[in-house]
Amino acid sequence: MTRTPARLQAFYSTEMVSDSGRGASPSDHKPRDVAEALGLTSWPVELVPPQPSTLDDLCRVHDPSFVVDVLELRRASGFGTTSPSVARSLPYTCGSFYCAAVSALREGICASLSSGFHHAGPKGARGFCTFNGLMVATARLLATGQARKVAIVDCDYHYGDGTQAILESLSLQEQVLHETFGLTYKRPEQAEGYLSHMRSLRSKLAAFKPDLVLYQAGADTHVDDPLGGLLTTEQMRERDRIMFSVARELSLPLAWNLAGGYQVEPDGTIPKVVQLHLNTFEEALKVWQLL
Ligand SMILES: [Zn+2]
Numbered sequence: 001m002t003r004t005p006a007r008l009q010a011f012y013s014t015e016m017v018s019d020s021g022r023g024a025s026p027s028d029h030k031p032r033d034v035a036e037a038l039g040l041t042s043w044p045v046e047l048v049p050p051q052p053s054t055l056d057d058l059c060r061v062h063d064p065s066f067v068v069d070v071l072e073l074r075r076a077s078g079f080g081t082t083s084p085s086v087a088r089s090l091p092y093t094c095g096s097f098y099c100a101a102v103s104a105l106r107e108g109i110c111a112s113l114s115s116g117f118h119h120a121g122p123k124g125a126r127g128f129c130t131f132n133g134l135m136v137a138t139a140r141l142l143a144t145g146q147a148r149k150v151a152i153v154d155c156d157y158h159y160g161d162g163t164q165a166i167l168e169s170l171s172l173q174e175q176v177l178h179e180t181f182g183l184t185y186k187r188p189e190q191a192e193g194y195l196s197h198m199r200s201l202r203s204k205l206a207a208f209k210p211d212l213v214l215y216q217a218g219a220d221t222h223v224d225d226p227l228g229g230l231l232t233t234e235q236m237r238e239r240d241r242i243m244f245s246v247a248r249e250l251s252l253p254l255a256w257n258l259a260g261g262y263q264v265e266p267d268g269t270i271p272k273v274v275q276l277h278l279n280t281f282e283e284a285l286k287v288w289q290l291l
Pocket residue numbers: 156157158218220260261
């Protein structure tokens with residue numbers, strides 16, 4: 001597991017891209033934006049199409065009537081609309097993260113160009129999140145015996161309330177360590193405390209001994225984000241560097257995803273958000289000595 005893979009895999013396909021019909025969050029088109037930006041680099045990143053999550057996968061953590069109502073457009077997604085393209089994309093965004101988790105178990109490190117998970121609870125969508133891909137992946141890994149314990153390190157700016165609610169509804173608190181920074185850290189004055197907390201994950205993860213780490217590398221944690229506002233660009237690189245280094249040094253497989261990021265330009269493009277996500281890729285590649 002500690003061997004270095006020849007390249008970093010990132011699970012992505014155009015089926016993960018949608019049009020929510022609402023401009024409040026750019027996460028519907030973000031997978032494509034990041035994939036295109038990665039394609040302009042010379043980095044050893046391989047884009048791999050994911051298998052979609054099945055109805056059974058989604059219903060393992062969500063109320064079946066909620067899942068079916070969203071997929072059949074009788075109920076709004078986390079974007080607050082009933083866009084057919086969003087509904088079609090959801091099994092692929094969740095599947096992307098599960099595929100990344102499985103690949104990480106084999107390769108040590110893997111990415112998923114997905115967002116929109118951690119506010120989704122057992123019975124409902126909220127805050128641009130419809131189905132909780134973190135928990136869809138976790139529950140399937142636990143149910144199939146691919147993992148006995150999983151650590152979720154959620155560094156999106158916001159509190160992973162949906163993840164916590166699902167953990168409690170399924171009584172998985174002993175099998176899943178849930179570190180959600182959005183519960184505690186909100187302001188730039190807390191940046192040093194935030195990074196100290198990141199460093200403390202080494203002993204916490206060493207004691208918990210998960211089979212896998214799922215890392216939400218949210219870009220809305222950036223100090224300039226209109227829905228966030230906490231870490232500078234260099235502090236975010238440090239955050240990522242600590243996470244990847246701790247996982248590698250403890251020989252813990254790690255899969256990460258994009259999560260939030262809302263610095264949208266007047267024309268609807270998101271170059272600042274994309275660059276923050278690229279920085280995360282760069283830090284991962286450096287820690288894994290692929291650059
Ligand atoms: Zn967020």
